Amino acid sequence: MMELHEEDLNRVEKKNLFASGHRACGGCGQALAARLVADAAGENTIACVATGCLEIFSSPYPDPSWRIPFLHSLFENVSAVASGVEAAYKAMNKGPVNIIAMGGDGSTADIGFQSISGMFERGHNVLYVCYDNEAYMNTGVQRSSFTPYGAKTTTTPMGNPTRKKNLPMLAAVHGIPYVATATVDDYRDLQRKVKKALTFEGPKYLHVLAPCPLGWGHSGDLSVLISRLAKDTCLFPVFEIINGSVTNIQKVPHKKPVEEYLNLQARFKHLFKKGEPTGMVAEIQEIANQNIERFNL
Amino acid sequence: MDKLPLGLALDLRRVVPYKTGSWRTMKPLYIMQTPPCTHSCPINNDIRGFLRVLADKQDYTEAWHILTRTNPFPATCGRVCPHPCEDGCNRRDFDTPLAINSSERSVGDYGLEHHLEHRKEVLATRKEKVAVVGSGPAGLSCAFHLAKRGFAVKVFEAAREPGGMMRYGIPAYRLPKDVLQREIEAILKLGVELECNVKVGVNIPFDQLRHDYQAVFLGLGAQKGATVGIPGEDARNVFTGLEFLKAVNIGKAPEVGRNVVVVGGGNTAMDCARVAKRLGADVQIVYRRTRVEMPAITAEIDEAMEERIMFRYHTNPIKIITDEDKVVGLLCVQMELKEADASGRARPVPIPGSESVIPADTVIMATGQEVDYDGIDLAKRENRWISADEFLMTSVDRVFAGGDAVLGLETVSAAIGQGLRAATAIEDYLEGHVESSLASPPVVYFKDLNSYYYNRKKRISKEAIPVHERLKSFNEIYPPFDPGEIVQEANRCFSCGLCFDCKNCLMYCPDNAVNLVPATGRYEFDYDFCKGCGLCVRECPCHYIQLTLEK
Numbered sequence: 001m002m003e004l005h006e007e008d009l010n011r012v013e014k015k016n017l018f019a020s021g022h023r024a025c026g027g028c029g030q031a032l033a034a035r036l037v038a039d040a041a042g043e044n045t046i047a048c049v050a051t052g053c054l055e056i057f058s059s060p061y062p063d064p065s066w067r068i069p070f071l072h073s074l075f076e077n078v079s080a081v082a083s084g085v086e087a088a089y090k091a092m093n094k095g096p097v098n099i100i101a102m103g104g105d106g107s108t109a110d111i112g113f114q115s116i117s118g119m120f121e122r123g124h125n126v127l128y129v130c131y132d133n134e135a136y137m138n139t140g141v142q143r144s145s146f147t148p149y150g151a152k153t154t155t156t157p158m159g160n161p162t163r164k165k166n167l168p169m170l171a172a173v174h175g176i177p178y179v180a181t182a183t184v185d186d187y188r189d190l191q192r193k194v195k196k197a198l199t200f201e202g203p204k205y206l207h208v209l210a211p212c213p214l215g216w217g218h219s220g221d222l223s224v225l226i227s228r229l230a231k232d233t234c235l236f237p238v239f240e241i242i243n244g245s246v247t248n249i250q251k252v253p254h255k256k257p258v259e260e261y262l263n264l265q266a267r268f269k270h271l272f273k274k275g276e277p278t279g280m281v282a283e284i285q286e287i288a289n290q291n292i293e294r295f296n297l
Numbered sequence: 298m299d300k301l302p303l304g305l306a307l308d309l310r311r312v313v314p315y316k317t318g319s320w321r322t323m324k325p326l327y328i329m330q331t332p333p334c335t336h337s338c339p340i341n342n343d344i345r346g347f348l349r350v351l352a353d354k355q356d357y358t359e360a361w362h363i364l365t366r367t368n369p370f371p372a373t374c375g376r377v378c379p380h381p382c383e384d385g386c387n388r389r390d391f392d393t394p395l396a397i398n399s400s401e402r403s404v405g406d407y408g409l410e411h412h413l414e415h416r417k418e419v420l421a422t423r424k425e426k427v428a429v430v431g432s433g434p435a436g437l438s439c440a441f442h443l444a445k446r447g448f449a450v451k452v453f454e455a456a457r458e459p460g461g462m463m464r465y466g467i468p469a470y471r472l473p474k475d476v477l478q479r480e481i482e483a484i485l486k487l488g489v490e491l492e493c494n495v496k497v498g499v500n501i502p503f504d505q506l507r508h509d510y511q512a513v514f515l516g517l518g519a520q521k522g523a524t525v526g527i528p529g530e531d532a533r534n535v536f537t538g539l540e541f542l543k544a545v546n547i548g549k550a551p552e553v554g555r556n557v558v559v560v561g562g563g564n565t566a567m568d569c570a571r572v573a574k575r576l577g578a579d580v581q582i583v584y585r586r587t588r589v590e591m592p593a594i595t596a597e598i599d600e601a602m603e604e605r606i607m608f609r610y611h612t613n614p615i616k617i618i619t620d621e622d623k624v625v626g627l628l629c630v631q632m633e634l635k636e637a638d639a640s641g642r643a644r645p646v647p648i649p650g651s652e653s654v655i656p657a658d659t660v661i662m663a664t665g666q667e668v669d670y671d672g673i674d675l676a677k678r679e680n681r682w683i684s685a686d687e688f689l690m691t692s693v694d695r696v697f698a699g700g701d702a703v704l705g706l707e708t709v710s711a712a713i714g715q716g717l718r719a720a721t722a723i724e725d726y727l728e729g730h731v732e733s734s735l736a737s738p739p740v741v742y743f744k745d746l747n748s749y750y751y752n753r754k755k756r757i758s759k760e761a762i763p764v765h766e767r768l769k770s771f772n773e774i775y776p777p778f779d780p781g782e783i784v785q786e787a788n789r790c791f792s793c794g795l796c797f798d799c800k801n802c803l804m805y806c807p808d809n810a811v812n813l814v815p816a817t818g819r820y821e822f823d824y825d826f827c828k829g830c831g832l833c834v835r836e837c838p839c840h841y842i843q844l845t846l847e848k
Contacts, residue, residue: 012804020809020823021314026830031807063315187804213830221831224805228749 027220217266433461498672554658
């Protein structure tokens, strides 16, 4: 394991390795997250990106936004491709190099789940970053297994009846050395976690909540605020799991009711009848309460 | 195009980024706004500016120069100003307002300790000469700003020493005399000529000034104490508030005796009472309304009460009782308050048969002040004060006026502010163009800020020295801030309406459309790529970024 000084970890990085000119919507949380991750990882990095919004808006010929080597793969196999890159570097006795596999929530939790599980199990030295915008935004807002309870998508018009898959915990039970969650509003924390993850040898998993103005139904200027509210309402706990034990949980001293988070997004609009919350809101508050209890937020 | 290696279709060095700026319907702009402290300051001091250099660079010299751009008396105002800036401070709605006044005092004191010299705005000298009548805050401020702009200025002062009310009206426990003296000396170093013991209108005709100088500024102040006109006012131990304060301030304190009664509820009344207390007397303040209606600064009333000065409300003097020519008591009547009068304060009406006598060895009538017009003939003058237009020009050609003589009874800061405005008006007038000052940008209020990014932190406040210690001398009652405390306090500033380098716009832009300009240290938008999403506008803590419609 590589050692990094505290001040290197805490330094905010702005290198424009994910450059202007991409076609993301205004205020896109995923574009913001990808930029922060690329800048934190630095020049000595290879990005393997699964199909999804990020790949679509950042890589059209002839003007991609990536200023680091970039490899596009399919929904289902980005972990396998990244594993291959890592194995090739090993075989050629080259490196060290940071290899980052990136995918949206669909390619991570649904379509590519077998390949990410395989990568964790085989122990490749790859950081997997999941940009979680809680549905298949690229193909037109269909439900994924990361879609939260109650959220409206084109395939769940009455609100999603199931709860969100807990992938950070699933990743942790693979016995990998580093798992973390982060949000785009706290860029210091996000960049710190990227740099910290890259110091570990073996597979690492970083789960980033990335608001989607189009799919979530809010204006682009609210992306950071909404991502912060997801934390403050305890719907998205931020923590690290190092070698199996949950640690560095971000406490929420001033907890907010989930209504504040839900009210800003059109995908939860049907949960309120004439401004009054329905039973599903209480259910969502219950999820938040469970998080509070579980992580002692 | 050079031939690329086999299998590589794209030469990254030749990439021309796709300009997403064309998508934009709204456009973010960095626009400096007026902070509420500056807006509520009568001198419009750049408070945000001086706090910023203190917080970022601990640069007291630069802070002093920023303050003295507008105000030549930071050490004085840092002590005597009722600090409306702190009432305006947006931190009021968050935790507690900044200690702006104490910070100003410390910066002012630093300037005096290190003998900092004022910078001229222009190096050239101008041929026009300006006469300033009165060396109070208004007159000296006007002279200071004119001298900085290259005019030859001469100040005429009737008293023996300059300073006006700051010297003769403010007790030393609020403003030590050497502080004032050194701030005045710094102004004179700019080349301002000062002649004391000359009363314009008596020693030198007013018309001669108008003849010899291209412009005249009247900063006469309100130097004449007004009495209420009750029998016995000519007795030996009856003073007006100003007479009393002046006597004490020049070191000729009168024998006040055991019982002192001060009539009035303004700042002069508080000063007189607290001075008399320090001279060893038992002091009562007699006021015909209640504390709520008192025009004095709240802090001064509080401090007077701490110093065990007795307040008699609803009490009005009707006669001073004398034994030969010596005061023995004050006959008063109880009042009751009826509906508000023209001044908006409740109208006191005497209760018949409620007369009583307050024993007194000295009576001080701090019941108002007037302009001393002796020998100065201003053709048109409404009621007691000089009437001047918004550019402070009077009805007499080339004669400007400001300060208490125009405003009525106001603060030192208000007078300094008027001196500054008059200097600008005189400059504009002599250059023959109309008022050129630009309207200031809109004021930032708390609702405009994104307070998430600020931390709650308590205001540093210094305890006044204990009352029994205070009353022993005329020393200042508040200790100064330590240098560390000032920086800590300056760091609490929200920097409303101006970038303080939080990097939010830089870091939050999903499109990399914000760049740091290394030469200026400022940020700028790259409008080729900015999609106008407004994230930076919402996440800017200090409301420095505005979203405007794209044309």
